[in-house]
Amino acid sequence: MVLGGGLMGSGIVQVAAQAGYKVTMVDTSDAALDNGRSIIQKSLSRVARKKFADDETAQKSFVEKVFSNISTSTNADQTASGSDLVVEAIVENIDIKQKVFGALDKVAPKHSIFCSNTSSLPVTKIAEIVSADRKTRFAGLHFFNPVPAMKLVEVVRTDAVSDEVFDALFEFTAKVGKTPVACKDTPGFIVNRLLVPYMMEAFRILERGEASAKDVDTAMKLGAGMPMGPIELADFVGLDTMKFIVDGWQKEGIVEPALVKPCTILNDLVSQGRLGRKTGQGFFEYKK
Structure with missing residues (x-):
């Protein structure tokens, strides 16, 4: 599940779907979701033209296959209840992020991993709202814009997150075609x-x-x-x-x-x- 259908959220949805993951893009309105799908459509079309330059049928098939892995929803609670991984890519406002994660913590399965794509806010502070058990399954997963093109992901480690979860996020990052780097939960992480x-x-x-x-x-x-x-x-x-x-x-x-x-x-x-x-x-x- 990816929260946010903007440039960052739609990019994360795209790379996850291209890697074969079933992913649901969640936003607050159908208009926002339509915008996210449009962003993905344009990006995938560019990728398809590069991969299959002289084969329009293959291009169409590629785009359709990726989209078959993508669904959309305006119901965050319902989506979270069936998600193994929740990645948040919404506005850089800590109060809003905490409100969202606080609500999702109550409905998501105990095994679900929570991640924020924040580029500047302390992940530990965002995670203050969730339960003690969830804090061990809460980390930063900072993709870079534009997500489909940029190869780096900063996997941000809080003091509470478990080794098992951190390793799982490294594995996920590699599977979606990115190179992960580990960093502590410090201001701006490494790049910023x-x-x-x-x-x-x-x-x-x-x-x-x-x-x-x-x-x-x-x-x-x-x-x-x-x-x-x-x-x-x-x-x-x-x-x-x-x-x-x-x-x-x-x-x-x-x-x-x-x-x-x-x-x-x-x-x-x-x-x-x-x-x-x-x-x-x-x-x-x-x-x-």
């Missing part, structure tokens, strides 16, 4: 703990007038071998998401203050609704 301060310093270079956005990106791509510069990457991630992460880290005081001190240029762009690629404007402008 390194990446967010890196992007924040790139913003400060712009604020200080030391280089242009284009030149910062070019320097890091050609000088450091990065596939995407930090400014372009921030636009891709979403500037609102960036601000949410750094504001949360500042508020909780869970990383060194200098790494996430307020950045005027980021705050201004978010307040203007310039959130990056998804709005057509961020640090750069994008054609829709």
Whole structure:
């Protein structure tokens, strides 16, 4: 069961279904589920064209086979009652996540494993709402966007989770074609703990007038071998998401203050609704 039919949730549904798992995508409305199915349809069509370039029949058969493993529902409790693995990929709000997991804990089988796809919130804190037994079966499973293309998954280990569950999540991650890495439940885990301060310093270079956005990106791509510069990457991630992460880290005081001190240029762009690629404007402008 995957909670959330957005980009992340639908991506997780897709890779699980491609690997042969029976998976139910759950969201709060039929419209949200239709959007999720549309995202999966477009993504699978691209995959099919690559796999079977000159065979439209094989392309169609491939897409239909994957979709045969996918069902949808707006009833989270009913779906959870028959699920072995529950992966949450909803809004990055700890109160909402806790409310959802608290309800599902009451109806899911005792053997069910609970996972959050959070990229920035403490998994241990999200799991505070569930029973002591469920805490041993609760971990982070952080996929990256776009899920079908990105090979990494951070498997986040809390102090309570059992070795058996952690090993099972590594096995699941490998079966869906990803490479798992183990990390403790620390702020930002591995990737974001390194990446967010890196992007924040790139913003400060712009604020200080030391280089242009284009030149910062070019320097890091050609000088450091990065596939995407930090400014372009921030636009891709979403500037609102960036601000949410750094504001949360500042508020909780869970990383060194200098790494996430307020950045005027980021705050201004978010307040203007310039959130990056998804709005057509961020640090750069994008054609829709």
